[in-house]
Amino acid sequence: MTRPARLRLGMVGGGIGAFIGGVHRISARLDDHYTLVAGALSATPERAAASAAALGLDPARSYPDYETMAAAEAARPDGIEVVAIVTPNHLHAPAAHAFLARGIDVICDKPLAATLAEAERLAQAVAASGLVFGLTHNYSGYPMVREARAMVAGGELGALRVIQVEYAQDWLATPLEASGQKQAAWRTDPARTGPAGALGDIGSHAYHLARFVCGLRCEAVAAECTRFVPGRRVDDNVQCMLRFESGARGALWASQVALGHACGLGLRVMGEKAALSWQQETPETLTVTRLGEPARILRRAGPATSGAYPGHVPAGHPEGYLEAFAALYADFAEQIRARREGRAPAPASLLAPGIADGLEGARFIAAALASSAADGRWTAIVPPAEGVAA
Numbered sequence: 439m440t441r442p443a444r445l446r447l448g449m450v451g452g453g454i455g456a457f458i459g460g461v462h463r464i465s466a467r468l469d470d471h472y473t474l475v476a477g478a479l480s481a482t483p484e485r486a487a488a489s490a491a492a493l494g495l496d497p498a499r500s501y502p503d504y505e506t507m508a509a510a511e512a513a514r515p516d517g518i519e520v521v522a523i524v525t526p527n528h529l530h531a532p533a534a535h536a537f538l539a540r541g542i543d544v545i546c547d548k549p550l551a552a553t554l555a556e557a558e559r560l561a562q563a564v565a566a567s568g569l570v571f572g573l574t575h576n577y578s579g580y581p582m583v584r585e586a587r588a589m590v591a592g593g594e595l596g597a598l599r600v601i602q603v604e605y606a607q608d609w610l611a612t613p614l615e616a617s618g619q620k621q622a623a624w625r626t627d628p629a630r631t632g633p634a635g636a637l638g639d640i641g642s643h644a645y646h647l648a649r650f651v652c653g654l655r656c657e658a659v660a661a662e663c664t665r666f667v668p669g670r671r672v673d674d675n676v677q678c679m680l681r682f683e684s685g686a687r688g689a690l691w692a693s694q695v696a697l698g699h700a701c702g703l704g705l706r707v708m709g710e711k712a713a714l715s716w717q718q719e720t721p722e723t724l725t726v727t728r729l730g731e732p733a734r735i736l737r738r739a740g741p742a743t744s745g746a747y748p749g750h751v752p753a754g755h756p757e758g759y760l761e762a763f764a765a766l767y768a769d770f771a772e773q774i775r776a777r778r779e780g781r782a783p784a785p786a787s788l789l790a791p792g793i794a795d796g797l798e799g800a801r802f803i804a805a806a807l808a809s810s811a812a813d814g815r816w817t818a819i820v821p822p823a824e825g826v827a828a
Contacts, residue, residue: 442775447472448511448518450504450533451525453479453489455620458547459524462574463493465763466522468750471771475499476518504533513539520545520570520774522709526630527638531556534571538563541568543774545767549640549642549803550796552632558802564793570777572770573791575646575799577703579765581738581757582724584789586651586707586714587713589726595709601680601688602706605640606699610674613667628671634803635672637663640703641692641806642799646791647705648690649798651716654682660816662807666695678806681816722756766790 447466452459466472476499479489483502490500503505504523519544523533531551534544544564550573551557551660564571577583589595607661614622624630625639632638649656658681663673674695680688696702703718712728727733738757750761769790776783801819809817 441502444473445471445771445774446475446519448478448507448521449474450478450507450523450592451480451529451561452477452520453485453520454492456524457621457639461760461763462522462524462545462547462638462767464578465760466767468760469768469771471663471765471768472520475516476501476503476507476511478502506535508536508540508542512542519778520770524548525757526624527640528552528630531560533779534560535563538567538569538571541567541569543572543770543777545572545574545770546796547574548646548796548799549632549634549638550792550793550800552630554800554804557797561793561797568777570770570773571793571796572766572773573793573796574763574766575643575650575791575795576759576763576766577647577718578650578789578791579762579769580708580716580718580721581765582716582721582736582763583651585736585738586705586716586724587653587789589714590652590709594712594726595707595714596709596711598652598654598682598684598686598709598761600706600708601648601652601654601682601686602690603644604691604695604702604704605644605692605693606702607640607694608697608699610636610667610694611697615670615751626670626672626674631672633672633807635662635665635670636662636674636692636694636805637676637806641676641690642696642803643679644690644692644703645802646795646799647687647703648680648771650791650795651705652682652686652707654684654686655821656688656802656819657681658816658818659802659805659809660814661809662814663807663810673810676806676810686732721762 478501480486487500521537523530523546530546537544615626659678661678664675666674675693678690706715715725722738724736725733769787772787773783805817805819
């Protein structure tokens, strides 16, 4: 079978000194579906050119800004087919609009946008374009997360009762942004990150993980968003209670000041018949406990697993953060090729997050901020209007 040609990929952001740009580039290449050919890699033309040179890009395809890049690449017969947007949050929506308007599929880092209003306008643009829009909530790419989703959907836990998710880090436990550290500086600047700090940066990941595995819509949230570090302008710790449509109840904790935690993303789901738990720092295992029975530890690709996602390497070779990102890039490639070929994409590829997930995340963030401003009052997460992404 002839392997499809690699998709021509462009990138906005992700230049020198950017952590997430390298993650996206490695992940896009891991399954050999993409070739990076163009970029507007930094906010300044000089840094953009230096970043492009370091990556071996054609200097003629290193652009000073995303508007110039979108116009120039759309005019080329060998122009990019898809763009990855890996900028600070405030540029996600404007850059996406520029490429969607020129018929170019989009892969965007989370959160979808800096504000709910921007997210809603972007969702309308995606719907009107008919293009593929992928959102990199990468934890949904882990094989055992997809296994957990399959177990819940298959009824193995019974009706869900309690859902607890947390994402704990300690890297912002001090005023690191005051030192000029790039990642801390933009993530704590409301002009670039939006009004949510830890809530948008990692709380959005936790919320998406809970919904991805459980398949339930969250109806309301009671939240407290706190700024523990003096002088910080956005929240660095968030505690939420969640009400799900089925009657299930949940709790979400996201913190970037949690001493002793590096990347502590974890999920526990408890139903009437069984419970499961998964930790990102030990991603190859899923613990399942049935009522009255000892806990069982499922390992990826073992005989007890459903094969919901086989992974990149044989069982026993741990898969992690980069491979989970790569799983999404492979799913997006399948969706893009299917659109171009006028066929339905492989059903499994549709597990990858898209515009609907981003819009739901934006609604959650807006509701949590409003709840916190009202001293933790229960606040509805407004459902999508008819005809708008769910």
